[in-house]
Amino acid sequence: MNDTDRIREELLVLRCQLGEADAFRDLLNLMEPRLIYFLRRLLRNEQTSYDLLQEVWLTVFQRIQRLRDPKSFRSWIYRIAHDKAVTHIRHEVSRERAEGNYQDKMFLQSEKLPWSADTAAEIHLLLDKLSAVHREVLTLFFLEEMKYDEIADVIQCGVGTVKSRLFYAKGALRRLLKEQQSVTQPK
Numbered sequence: 644m645n646d647t648d649r650i651r652e653e654l655l656v657l658r659c660q661l662g663e664a665d666a667f668r669d670l671l672n673l674m675e676p677r678l679i680y681f682l683r684r685l686l687r688n689e690q691t692s693y694d695l696l697q698e699v700w701l702t703v704f705q706r707i708q709r710l711r712d713p714k715s716f717r718s719w720i721y722r723i724a725h726d727k728a729v730t731h732i733r734h735e736v737s738r739e740r741a742e743g744n745y746q747d748k749m750f751l752q753s754e755k756l757p758w759s760a761d762t763a764a765e766i767h768l769l770l771d772k773l774s775a776v777h778r779e780v781l782t783l784f785f786l787e788e789m790k791y792d793e794i795a796d797v798i799q800c801g802v803g804t805v806k807s808r809l810f811y812a813k814g815a816l817r818r819l820l821k822e823q824q825s826v827t828q829p830k
Contacts, residue, residue, distance in 0.1 A: 656713035684778040685728040721797040769819045777812030
């Protein structure tokens with residue numbers, strides 16, 4: 644997000660706090676595509692993502708007056724989305740465990756991801772194969788271009804935890820990319 648967009652976002656937040664309905668609609672239009680992408684990456688279910696997105700906007704509408712610093716809006720709204728998604732995922736995992744379908748997942752370590760224009764579409768598809776925790780940090784870091792401290796604020800953990808999750812997420816994604824490339828390349 645460039646500086647102009649950030650300033651526009653701050654002004655919209657201030658206008659929302661003053662009770663301007665048009666500003667809330669504009670803020671929704673500005674943020675909704677990014678938020679739905681974030682929720683889709685976490686939840687892997689389009690309908691559930693849209694349902695939770697509605698809950699996010701309802702929460703924002705109810706609480707935006709209490710937001711002290713308009714500059715922190717982006718982290719604040721992603722934290723709300725994160726919390727709603729995590730609550731939903733926890734509910735699903737509890738249900739799966741109760742049904743006996745829960746399986747633990749293992750992750751590999753890696754230093755770098757082989758990013759290129761050729762692999763971009765492939766990476767978006769492979770994100771769905773990662774755990775919600777890993778999809779979340781990769782989406783916030785690479786697609787939303789958030790800094791470590793902003794991600795830490797969103798997912799409510801320490802910067803060290805963010806770095807660790809990002810490290811393991813890159814490794815898992817790299818492994819999936821290698822597997823995908825070995826399947827698609829002729830022998």
